[in-house]
Amino acid sequence: MTTARTTRGRSPVLNLPRTATGFDQVLHALRGRKPRRATGLPGEPRWRREFVRRDAAGPRTSLEEFGYGSHELNHAHGTVDDTALVGPLRILTPEGLDCLAEVCDRLEPSAGSSRFIATRRLRSADLMSAFINNMIRDRDFLLACSRLAGVPLIPHPLRIPTAQINYFEGRGRPEIVRWHRDGMDYVLTIQLNGYEDYDGGRFLYFQGRTDEFPGVREDDPRIREAPCGERGTALFLHGSRIFHAVTPVTRGRRVTLVISFFCPYFARQDSNTFWHLAADDGIPATIPSWLRLKWPVRDPAMDFSLRAGSPVITWEDVRE
Ligand SMILES: O=C(O)CCC(=O)C(=O)O
Numbered sequence: 001m002t003t004a005r006t007t008r009g010r011s012p013v014l015n016l017p018r019t020a021t022g023f024d025q026v027l028h029a030l031r032g033r034k035p036r037r038a039t040g041l042p043g044e045p046r047w048r049r050e051f052v053r054r055d056a057a058g059p060r061t062s063l064e065e066f067g068y069g070s071h072e073l074n075h076a077h078g079t080v081d082d083t084a085l086v087g088p089l090r091i092l093t094p095e096g097l098d099c100l101a102e103v104c105d106r107l108e109p110s111a112g113s114s115r116f117i118a119t120r121r122l123r124s125a126d127l128m129s130a131f132i133n134n135m136i137r138d139r140d141f142l143l144a145c146s147r148l149a150g151v152p153l154i155p156h157p158l159r160i161p162t163a164q165i166n167y168f169e170g171r172g173r174p175e176i177v178r179w180h181r182d183g184m185d186y187v188l189t190i191q192l193n194g195y196e197d198y199d200g201g202r203f204l205y206f207q208g209r210t211d212e213f214p215g216v217r218e219d220d221p222r223i224r225e226a227p228c229g230e231r232g233t234a235l236f237l238h239g240s241r242i243f244h245a246v247t248p249v250t251r252g253r254r255v256t257l258v259i260s261f262f263c264p265y266f267a268r269q270d271s272n273t274f275w276h277l278a279a280d281d282g283i284p285a286t287i288p289s290w291l292r293l294k295w296p297v298r299d300p301a302m303d304f305s306l307r308a309g310s311p312v313i314t315w316e317d318v319r320e
């Protein structure tokens with residue numbers, strides 16, 4: 001599993017592998033298959049908008065603190081899209097969290113293995129669970145996420161990666177998340193277990209620009225651990241600009257829900273690339289979603305919100 005190489009007198013390069021890029025990414029795309037989809041969850045708990053906490057907020061780090069210059073960031077309506085990381089924070093009430101954890105547990109038999117990222121996960125969970133579908137399209141939930149990010153957000157219209165559940169179990173094949181950056185710009189991860197439930201499973205990130213990441217060593221002080229050890233903790237991440245990874249779970253069970261968002265006002269700046277997506281889901285499944293994303297639009301906020309089946313969040317909503 002490890003790609004660590006020890007060079008005399010220097011710390012090893014990262015002890016977790018990186019995801020494929022370039023030609024290897026294209027090979028993954030050629031081998032990739034459309035994710036399986038289950039038929040739904042009869043009798044699952046019902047989503048309620050009261051499950052969204054009114055006070056969702058947490059410590060924030062900006063993209064400037066990761067080394068990005070203001071000219072590299074999106075600007076609109078007097079706002080700079082410079083949120084790098086927010087958290088730890090809580091976005092669901094305890095009851096909402098219990099219901100979500102139950103739904104994710106019941107979806108586990110449908111999860112498949114990913115060679116690209118290397119954990120067991122379930123893509124498009126919102127197409128299998130009415131609870132998750134209603135949660136990520138709830139106006140209060142989207143507003144809370146938009147305020148964390150500082151820009152208006154809707155669920156990502158690509159659909160397959162929008163709501164993903166990762167399952168890690170400390171037996172047999174080590175389940176990890178390799179070092180990678182997401183195709184997605186705006187990503188919220190909700191931890192459905194705490195450190196008392198498992199060993200390992202630490203969420204690491206690199207506090208630097210993505211172009212500074214190649215060659216980074218294990219003891220580089222810019223490698224940090226995100227504080228998400230408490231069950232229910234959420235972490236908002238500008239996923240496409242931050243390298244991150246999850247260390248192997250060596251005991252117990254760790255489950256996370258990863259939700260990807262889209263800012264319709266920055267539709268043209270979306271960071272996804274065809275090959276990154278295809279390496280995950282295969283080429284045939286990626287073509288239709290890619291066309292849906294890239295088709296020219298006249299009113300991006302309205303058009304993308306309709307495609308994502310989502311309420312429209314405006315800049316004024318974010319500022320209130
Ligand atoms: O499971 C986690 O904590 C994060 C996983 C992740 O980075 C991803 O699925 O892209």
Ligand SMILES: [Fe+2]
Nearest residue numbers: 181182239244
């Ligand atoms: Fe990620």
